[in-house]
Amino acid sequence: MVAARTRVLADAGPFASLRSVIAGIVEESAPDAEMLLDVGSGTGQYTAACLDRLPAAYGVGIDLSKVCARSTARAHPRLAGIVADAWSRLPLAGESVDTLISVFSPRNVDDFARVLRGGGRLVVAAPETGHLRELIEPMGMLRVGEDKYDALRTSTAHAFAEVSSQIVTYRSDVGESAIADLVGMGPSAFHLSSDEICSRARSLAGSSTVPVTIAVRATVLRRR
Numbered sequence: 001m002v003a004a005r006t007r008v009l010a011d012a013g014p015f016a017s018l019r020s021v022i023a024g025i026v027e028e029s030a031p032d033a034e035m036l037l038d039v040g041s042g043t044g045q046y047t048a049a050c051l052d053r054l055p056a057a058y059g060v061g062i063d064l065s066k067v068c069a070r071s072t073a074r075a076h077p078r079l080a081g082i083v084a085d086a087w088s089r090l091p092l093a094g095e096s097v098d099t100l101i102s103v104f105s106p107r108n109v110d111d112f113a114r115v116l117r118g119g120g121r122l123v124v125a126a127p128e129t130g131h132l133r134e135l136i137e138p139m140g141m142l143r144v145g146e147d148k149y150d151a152l153r154t155s156t157a158h159a160f161a162e163v164s165s166q167i168v169t170y171r172s173d174v175g176e177s178a179i180a181d182l183v184g185m186g187p188s189a190f191h192l193s194s195d196e197i198c199s200r201a202r203s204l205a206g207s208s209t210v211p212v213t214i215a216v217r218a219t220v221l222r223r224r
């Protein structure tokens with residue numbers, strides 16, 4: 001899953017533009033940030049892209065998976081990786097973080113509020129209905145639930161005020177191997193064998209490419 005995610009987020013991969021837009025949003029929302037935290041950091045590529053734009057900042061990525069934490073630590077010279085459970089108390093001091101990013105990852109809103117300093121930013125990226133929609137039926141992927149944005153607003157309102165929210169959407173032409181990676185990097189990979197994923201990707205793309213919709217909402221919230 002980590003290898004597939006690394007390729008999808010790489011410069012030539014279908015999420016390269018998304019990674020770049022999210023890094024731009026983080027930079028714009030807190031250009032003076034010195035400490036970034038990424039909870040559920042995966043490969044660490046989102047935080048690495050943010051750090052490239054914030055030369056004075058350091059980053060910490062937390063992930064439940066040892067493989068992901070190691071990958072995060074290797075993603076940028078100013079980025080560290082920690083193995084920890086986002087649903088427990090995060091291993092960081094209170095009010096020690098300027099900007100916290102949560103990209104397709106679990107959100108422990110109360111502890112996010114504890115580690116962020118007053119006025120600090122929480123940047124949440126979550127899939128919208130329609131994300132990867134061309135792959136859902138043919139590849140047997142899990143559907144994105146409705147009303148995720150409402151759920152985010154409701155669950156954060158006690159500690160955060162919304163600064164901005166935008167849907168990042170574009171289409172990317174992907175071939176057989178990128179389709180297999182888009183499936184293999186996410187939860188849908190748990191119920192399909194890798195042979196099954198490859199065979200379905202081959203049937204869908206053949207020797208050509210298919211356009212796939214990327215639709216992600218990026219919301220910036222300010223710690224009250």
Ligand SMILES: C[S@@+](CC[C@H](N)C(=O)[O-])C[C@H]1O[C@@H](n2cnc3c(N)ncnc32)[C@H](O)[C@@H]1O
Pocket residue numbers: 005039040041042043044046062063064065068084085086087102103104105106186
């Ligand atoms: C869908 S991936 C997103 C990874 C990365 N943010 C990205 O978008 O490329 C979700 C990540 O959250 C991590 N994760 C899941 N549950 C977690 C938990 N309870 N605590 C910390 N990390 C967790 C997974 O290991 C995985 O790396």
